[in-house]
Amino acid sequence: MYELLDALINGRLGLGWPGWAVALLGHVAVATLLFLVAPVQMLFFTYYERRAIARMQDRIGPNRVGPEGIWQPIADGVKMFTKEDIVPAAADRYVHLLAPIVVVAPTMFMFAVVPWGPGMVPVDLNVGLLFFFAISSISAVGLMMAGWASNNKFALLGAMRAVAQMVSYEIPAVLSLIAIVMLTGTLSVVQIVAAQGGLVISTADLPGVPDVGLGWFIFTPVGLLACLCFFIAALAEGERTPFDIPEADSEIVAGYMTEYSGMKFGLFYLAQYVLNFLLCAITAVVFCGGWQGPGVGWLAAQGLSPANPDGSWVFNLFAGMLGVFYFLAKTYFFFFVMIWARGAFPRLRVDQLMDFGWKFLIPLTLVNVVSAAVWVGITRWGPEEGLDFTAQWSPLLRWGVAFALTMAINVVAYLTLARLYAAAQAARGRVDLEELVGSVPTSA
Amino acid sequence: MAIERGNVIIVERGRRKERLPGSGLLEGMAVVWRHWQGSFRKNRSFSQIHGTFTLEYPEERPKLPEAYRNMPILLYDEETGHELCTSCFQCQRICPPQVIHMTQAKDPATGKPVPAVAEFVIEYDACMSCGFCAEVCPFDAIKMDHEFELSTADHGSLTVAKEQLNRPIGYYERIAPTMWAEVREQALKKLQGNIKRRPGVLGMAPNLAEKIAARLRELATTAPVEAAPTTPPGPSAPAGRLSPEEKAARLAAIRARNDAAPADAPPPPAPAGARDGHGEPAPSDVPPAVNPADAKAARLAAIRARNAARAQEQAPPEPPAPPASRARTDEPEG
Ligand code: SF4
Ligand code: SF4
Numbered sequence A: 001m002y003e004l005l006d007a008l009i010n011g012r013l014g015l016g017w018p019g020w021a022v023a024l025l026g027h028v029a030v031a032t033l034l035f036l037v038a039p040v041q042m043l044f045f046t047y048y049e050r051r052a053i054a055r056m057q058d059r060i061g062p063n064r065v066g067p068e069g070i071w072q073p074i075a076d077g078v079k080m081f082t083k084e085d086i087v088p089a090a091a092d093r094y095v096h097l098l099a100p101i102v103v104v105a106p107t108m109f110m111f112a113v114v115p116w117g118p119g120m121v122p123v124d125l126n127v128g129l130l131f132f133f134a135i136s137s138i139s140a141v142g143l144m145m146a147g148w149a150s151n152n153k154f155a156l157l158g159a160m161r162a163v164a165q166m167v168s169y170e171i172p173a174v175l176s177l178i179a180i181v182m183l184t185g186t187l188s189v190v191q192i193v194a195a196q197g198g199l200v201i202s203t204a205d206l207p208g209v210p211d212v213g214l215g216w217f218i219f220t221p222v223g224l225l226a227c228l229c230f231f232i233a234a235l236a237e238g239e240r241t242p243f244d245i246p247e248a249d250s251e252i253v254a255g256y257m258t259e260y261s262g263m264k265f266g267l268f269y270l271a272q273y274v275l276n277f278l279l280c281a282i283t284a285v286v287f288c289g290g291w292q293g294p295g296v297g298w299l300a301a302q303g304l305s306p307a308n309p310d311g312s313w314v315f316n317l318f319a320g321m322l323g324v325f326y327f328l329a330k331t332y333f334f335f336f337v338m339i340w341a342r343g344a345f346p347r348l349r350v351d352q353l354m355d356f357g358w359k360f361l362i363p364l365t366l367v368n369v370v371s372a373a374v375w376v377g378i379t380r381w382g383p384e385e386g387l388d389f390t391a392q393w394s395p396l397l398r399w400g401v402a403f404a405l406t407m408a409i410n411v412v413a414y415l416t417l418a419r420l421y422a423a424a425q426a427a428r429g430r431v432d433l434e435e436l437v438g439s440v441p442t443s444a
Numbered sequence B: 001m002a003i004e005r006g007n008v009i010i011v012e013r014g015r016r017k018e019r020l021p022g023s024g025l026l027e028g029m030a031v032v033w034r035h036w037q038g039s040f041r042k043n044r045s046f047s048q049i050h051g052t053f054t055l056e057y058p059e060e061r062p063k064l065p066e067a068y069r070n071m072p073i074l075l076y077d078e079e080t081g082h083e084l085c086t087s088c089f090q091c092q093r094i095c096p097p098q099v100i101h102m103t104q105a106k107d108p109a110t111g112k113p114v115p116a117v118a119e120f121v122i123e124y125d126a127c128m129s130c131g132f133c134a135e136v137c138p139f140d141a142i143k144m145d146h147e148f149e150l151s152t153a154d155h156g157s158l159t160v161a162k163e164q165l166n167r168p169i170g171y172y173e174r175i176a177p178t179m180w181a182e183v184r185e186q187a188l189k190k191l192q193g194n195i196k197r198r199p200g201v202l203g204m205a206p207n208l209a210e211k212i213a214a215r216l217r218e219l220a221t222t223a224p225v226e227a228a229p230t231t232p233p234g235p236s237a238p239a240g241r242l243s244p245e246e247k248a249a250r251l252a253a254i255r256a257r258n259d260a261a262p263a264d265a266p267p268p269p270a271p272a273g274a275r276d277g278h279g280e281p282a283p284s285d286v287p288p289a290v291n292p293a294d295a296k297a298a299r300l301a302a303i304r305a306r307n308a309a310r311a312q313e314q315a316p317p318e319p320p321a322p323p324a325s326r327a328r329t330d331e332p333e334g
Helices: A003-010 A021-054 A070-081 A093-113 A129-136 A138-150 A153-186 A189-194 A220-238 A262-287 A294-301 A311-344 A350-380 A395-438 B023-038 B090-094 B132-135 B170-174 B176-196 B209-221 B223-230 B244-264 B269-276 B290-315 B321-331
Strands: B072-076 B100-106 B114-122 B143-144 B166-168
Touching: A003 A021, A003 B166, A021 A070, A021 A093, A021 A262, A021 A311, A070 A262, A093 A129, A093 A262, A129 A153, A129 A189, A129 A262, A138 A153, A138 A262, A153 A189, A153 A220, A153 A350, A189 A262, A220 A262, A220 A311, A220 A350, A220 A395, A262 A311, A294 A311, A294 B170, A311 B023, A350 A395, A350 B143, A395 B072, A395 B244, B090 B100, B090 B132, B132 B143, B166 B170, B170 B176
Parallel strands: B072 B166
Antiparallel strands: B072 B143, B100 B114
16 A cells, blocks of 8 residues: 555655655545445445344345345444433443443554455564454454443343453464464564465475465364354354353343444444454455465566566556455355354353363364474474484375374374263263252262 | 152163164254254145245235134124124123123114114224134124234224224125135025115115115105105104004014914914024914825815914004014014
């Protein structure tokens, strides 16, 4: 953006603006664009979710407002805006007002590091992933503010559940990302995407493979397990159905949102769907290649770039469009999986949520980190790092051995942990029963 | 420390099958996937579990079963123009929320009640669509409609009077053909019987203006014949009361029969009054302990005696014969 504006303002128009002004203009333009895109995505997601879940429940879903009901979210938005804004008399007015803002703001910040297409990233931070997750946990503060300020026991319960859930599930989420960070050796989201060229095998592991943008991490055992764990943790982070405990409407009304109405409630809603969009997006970016896909790399190579000064800007445009298409298609696919899980699974209990996170997901992601280390050791390390015996192997053999080894580690770890976890849960169930009846029939 | 929480029922589920961990979750998702896939076609068969059940209402209309019931309506016969309702008050009595109100028609000349309804009001807003009124109506005059789009912003319009309640029989026949076919014959027969007892244009559906006009014209041509009995000497009695003439006539009839009975047949003619359906008060309620043949003979004799008494009673220059016969039939309301 900066180069483009600089070329336009100082080159073509010859206005001679200072660098900082051009940079400011560029960032303001991008930020404005993203602030427009985020609510649109949220509106689309509410519609998408309602239609998809309806189909899963043998219904049709909203199809009255506009063609196939596509304007339904707009109608809902208008409704939101015209509702009365109620603040409970006993609430802490200012914290109550501030909470939705504190929840929404981080989700907007998170857009800063998400790459939409080749070269289409607001800021390419070298600690992009870290930024993403650090910022996302700020919204937990907002949730606690909402629950506390409402002065309502349901709201407080919901907020405490939300915070507990967020804190516990951030660990498996980050641990599964660490495995990918180890594979790529970078925290920059842009470089993680760039490392996923290739065809099933990433070009980073096997330099000879044709680059059609399909070397996604999800095709490796490490990446697959990391993707599954991350997605489950993302469900919990985004408070999606099997983990929608903070707003379990059958237990605690609407959790921390109980005392909110009108547009303040709308802001929570917005934050939630934007967060879901971002979590799906980051899953797509980190594990499924983001904008990578057949054709994008080729188009981008034909386009105008410092390396290729006589390319045509048309190719840049097409590469961007195709990249955004792939990125959004993957994101929407992951959101579909979220809806699918919502259609299929009932809500967990709080203790089950904690057990699952701490006793199953975290050990599994830790094993996956070990797998990632094995992968890196076999495919990358050589005599300099003190690993002599792989020096004579061909890259393909190295890749194969790494694949088989990490696969074995992960499968064994999964089966063992699942068995241990099941045994632990059964033991816990027996203890619960003993508390209730005093003794347990031995046949069970 | 055992917590007391009432009875705990332990369900024995047997040993879990050894399966790949997580396969249960995948099976659950597969079920949902099949529903999702199936939902792109419509499902109108309730034996199928896949496919969209939704009926897109304003465009697609449900096919209502014949016995569907929403709000009650009143029927009239298109041919004669007469309403089936006789104002017997059965529906008003049974209606659980008490939303049916009516007034019985009166003969304008004599003030006597006529088997027809003058005004009939149903408060649709409180009607609970139980259909009791239609069940209980002995004349099949009130039936349950299939019209359900009744929402309105005007509350008052939900108090519905006879003009809006009236539907031709053909309408009901169309919405519930077999149900009407079952009752058609007896309903029309009863209607014919009731039409005979409705003077003038009483009991004709008010919306059939030309039918009423035609009937009035027809009545005008036969006026001399009709006028004599309907203009009896003396002022008409207040509503709901028998005129002195009628009372006298009836008393005379009873007395004549009582006189005739001992002479004609030894057993009292009790069953006669009860059986011939005219609701005439039985002179005696003692059931005769005789064999059926004797009872029949006795009944025949009683009828003969009464006819004789009536002939005697009409012989004196007491003109209003039709009122006398009507008085007898209308006795329950008298
Ligand atoms: S349907 Fe039931 S509630 Fe309605 S008028 Fe008839 S008897 Fe009364
Ligand atoms: S509608 Fe039927 S039950 Fe009701 S008063 Fe008329 S004849 Fe009697």
